[in-house]
Amino acid sequence: MSGSASELARRLGEHAEAVCREYLSNGHRSGNYWMVGDVRNMRGRSMHVRLKAVGGKAAGKWVDESSGEYGDLLDVIEQSCGLVDFREVTDEARRFLAMPQPDLQSRPSVAGRQSAAARGSPEAARRLFAMSQPIAGTLAERYLAGRGILLSPRERALRFHPGCYYRDLVTGETQTLPALIAAVTNLDGQITGLQRTWLDPSGQGKAQLTDPRRSLGDLLGNAIWLGRQPGAPVAVMAAGEGFETMASLKVVMPALPVAAATSANHLAGLILPPGCRRLYIAADADAAGRHGIERLSQRAGQAGILALVLRPHLGDFNDDLRHLGPAHLAAWLSDQFVPEDAGLFLPPG
Incomplete structure (x- = not known):
């Protein structure tokens, strides 16, 4: 069995509805399509995912009529989980498909797909920040209010991701949890890194994790x-x-x-x-x-x-x-x- 990205996307397409129910849980089925707001799992109807192959068109392909974005189910896993490294995307896909994880020498090829940002790089931080949403009305705003922190809506450094990827560094187990995202910038305002604070989905403070707060990117000198x-x-x-x-x-x-x-x-x-x-x-x-x-x-x-x-x-x-x-x-x-x-x-x- 091939370990390529295209093979993983095809395998995911065979279980397209199950993938959508897992990673696009705010959507619903309508005929042969899964309807949802966008690839980041927001509520709405502008994005639709083909659930079964029809007329030579593969299952698992999707398009967002509002933004013009399109892709396959690997993109859905990447964006909905807030992943910034392609290895993490394929690891998560294999976990969902109950496939064995390859060793480092046989990692899936990224040929034909846009290269992922290097792990922990400023580009990875910028991508995750762009995947996130303003905190108004979100669990992140509720978390901060519970800490007595009420900030002006003009503060642009803070965002919220409803399902940010978390990997236990000891066991290797993974899960997705809501997270407060804070941008680390240089004096010119360019994002060089960020800090993720994973939150308890029930709204009771930070998530019950060994390290619920982690940073990535270029932090030294920036803030x-x-x-x-x-x-x-x-x-x-x-x-x-x-x-x-x-x-x-x-x-x-x-x-x-x-x-x-x-x-x-x-x-x-x-x-x-x-x-x-x-x-x-x-x-x-x-x-x-x-x-x-x-x-x-x-x-x-x-x-x-x-x-x-x-x-x-x-x-x-x-x-x-x-x-x-x-x-x-x-x-x-x-x-x-x-x-x-x-x-x-x-x-x-």
């Missing part, structure tokens, strides 16, 4: 930016490791540009925007991120930037926001800000 226009100078800003920490500060200071570097090492290497005069670095109550804070403070000082460390009242600033409330958090921060900045960014009183 999840909130409240900054690409390429624009920034006089005053805040930076820290975690996205939820920085988003919590953004809730009480909506005019302040903030950057989440995703880790202590990446915080240490954060590239600061031109024109920056004061940098507030968010710390956690523990000392895990001390290296990143000290290194970034040193680099800022060498560049003539005043660096000041913000310390939470509880474990981190999201704890402060959730348990003490935005007014208490703003009051707690007021004594840690330069008076000029406190008057500019913090609410009166």
Whole structure:
């Protein structure tokens, strides 16, 4: 049996309706077609998948009348699961078909198909971000609201994927789960990476996984930016490791540009925007991120930037926001800000 991509697509076509029920679950059968909103499994009727071969036309082929996209069932698996590596697509197809996984030397050929982005590359990050949707009205928005994080709809760094692919790094088992997608960008606003936070489908916080949050792409020097226009100078800003920490500060200071570097090492290497005069670095109550804070403070000082460390009242600033409330958090921060900045960014009183 051939291990080529075309052979996998043909085998999937033999079970087209079962594939659609698994990966396009928001659709329904209508005659010889499966109707759904799009290849990412949105609700609607603009995309139709042929379920049985007719007049020489193969089963499993699909077209989206709205966008003009078309393809086969491998594309359905790739897009609906949010996969960014072709090996993952074929692995998932083989899992569905209950076929044995090949060794590395006999991986399926990608001849005749568009090359997939390299695993973990900036292009892979951009593709997954493009596959996702705005968070308004989604489980991602509900998750953030449950953490006390209510952001302006103008924040374009955040997206939602209803069925993002997750692989257990120990067992190799795979599943698809909803995920909050946060874009990591450079100072020009170009996506270089992203962070995925897998969510519990029931809406009860993060998914019950060993590592429900993972990043990919080029992260060093870049960040999840909130409240900054690409390429624009920034006089005053805040930076820290975690996205939820920085988003919590953004809730009480909506005019302040903030950057989440995703880790202590990446915080240490954060590239600061031109024109920056004061940098507030968010710390956690523990000392895990001390290296990143000290290194970034040193680099800022060498560049003539005043660096000041913000310390939470509880474990981190999201704890402060959730348990003490935005007014208490703003009051707690007021004594840690330069008076000029406190008057500019913090609410009166």
